[in-house]
Amino acid sequence: MxxxxxxxxxxxxxxxxxxxxxxxxxxxxxxxxGTFTFNGIRFALGSLSLLPLIFLFxxxxxxxCGRRIPENNPWVPGIIAGLILFTxxxxxxxxxxxTGAGKAAFITxxxxxxxxxxxxxxxxxxSGFTWSGVVITAVxxxxxxxxxxxTVARGDLLLLIGALFWTVHILVIDVYARTVDGLKLSAIQFxxxxxxxxxxxVGLEPMAHLLKGVKAAxxxxxxxxxxxxxxxxxxxxxxxxxxKPSHAAIILSLESVFASFGGWLIxxxxxxxxxxxGCALMFTGMLLAQIQYSNEKEKI
Numbered sequence: 001m002x003x004x005x006x007x008x009x010x011x012x013x014x015x016x017x018x019x020x021x022x023x024x025x026x027x028x029x030x031x032x033x034g035t036f037t038f039n040g041i042r043f044a045l046g047s048l049s050l051l052p053l054i055f056l057f058x059x060x061x062x063x064x065c066g067r068r069i070p071e072n073n074p075w076v077p078g079i080i081a082g083l084i085l086f087t088x089x090x091x092x093x094x095x096x097x098x099t100g101a102g103k104a105a106f107i108t109x110x111x112x113x114x115x116x117x118x119x120x121x122x123x124x125x126x127s128g129f130t131w132s133g134v135v136i137t138a139v140x141x142x143x144x145x146x147x148x149x150x151t152v153a154r155g156d157l158l159l160l161i162g163a164l165f166w167t168v169h170i171l172v173i174d175v176y177a178r179t180v181d182g183l184k185l186s187a188i189q190f191x192x193x194x195x196x197x198x199x200x201x202v203g204l205e206p207m208a209h210l211l212k213g214v215k216a217a218x219x220x221x222x223x224x225x226x227x228x229x230x231x232x233x234x235x236x237x238x239x240x241x242x243x244k245p246s247h248a249a250i251i252l253s254l255e256s257v258f259a260s261f262g263g264w265l266i267x268x269x270x271x272x273x274x275x276x277x278g279c280a281l282m283f284t285g286m287l288l289a290q291i292q293y294s295n296e297k298e299k300i
Contacts, residue, residue: 004242011239012251015232020258022228023101024266029220030097032213034205038221039089040197041214045225047190053234054183074184077176081185082192084169089193091162098155100269102260106144106279107156109256110163112249112286113137115170122171133289140281143274186233253286 029038096104116130145156152160176185201207214221240248260279263269271279 008239008242009251011235012243012248013254015235015239016252016254017258018228018232018235019252019255020105020260021262021266022224022232023096023105023259024262025220025223025228026093026096027101027104027263027267029217029224030093032217033221034201035090035093035097036197036201037205037210037213038217038224039086039093040194040201042221042225043089043190043197043229044194045221046229047187047194049226049230050183050187050190050233053230054181054187057183072180074180074188077172077180078185078188079192081169081172081176082189082196084165084172085189086193086196088162088165088169090197091158091165095155095157095159095162099153099159100271101263101267102256102269102279103144103156103263103271103275104159105256105259106282107141107159108163108166109253109282109286110137110141110160111166111170112253113289114163114167116289118167118171130289133285133287135285136288137282137285140278140283140285143278144271144282145278190229250287253283256283256286 026038029042033041092104092108095107099107113130113133117126117134120126145152145160173185236252243251256279260269260271260276
């Protein structure tokens, strides 16, 4: 059992690393393709990359195949989750285009604090740990995003709004994941996001040099689609099978740290002393909020 826990932690750590470096891929991809085109292609690849896993799990669990129970049908939940995912991913990609990978990851990571706070609207008790985390995270966000002139950059604002949609997305998935197959739900929501993104791309973004842009952004697209969705999602599934939710949350929170490291290593990004202090405070606040929240979830 100890071996399984160690292996689970390694899987989750790899997941956090892949997701963190995905912000770098998004940043690079934005140089060659528009927001909707990049997201449309990568989420289509992500959805397709899950099909072999769905087929594999159906072979292992044939009794689950062909069910026609209405509450277990993944299409409606998948489409609803996909609509929210489309909004969150669009805002995130737009924000990443205007700010750094590490900064974008930390602002997006606000959902870690916002999810427990959202429990207030679901008649759930919010602990002192959570409120302490909110305060510390707010101070960190101020240092990271608010300038000396008390202004917030457009990219940071888009990411902040996106964090709200990521929060809603997580709450929706938390509800639907209890009644439908997780892999099918994910594949449908990714495909919904892909269809919407490509539809907007055709209507709003230039298509004249599409093939040239796709070729130039091939590596970021493949990494963002197959790597951060197909591979990382699989690692997360197997990792959380043997890890406690509180431990998993802490390890997956390292996504922001990996994004900052990737931004510095690959893109030469530097947030300065004020920015890194803000990141440190935000990360501390996220951990405080998530640890207590996950421990409470374990008791349910």
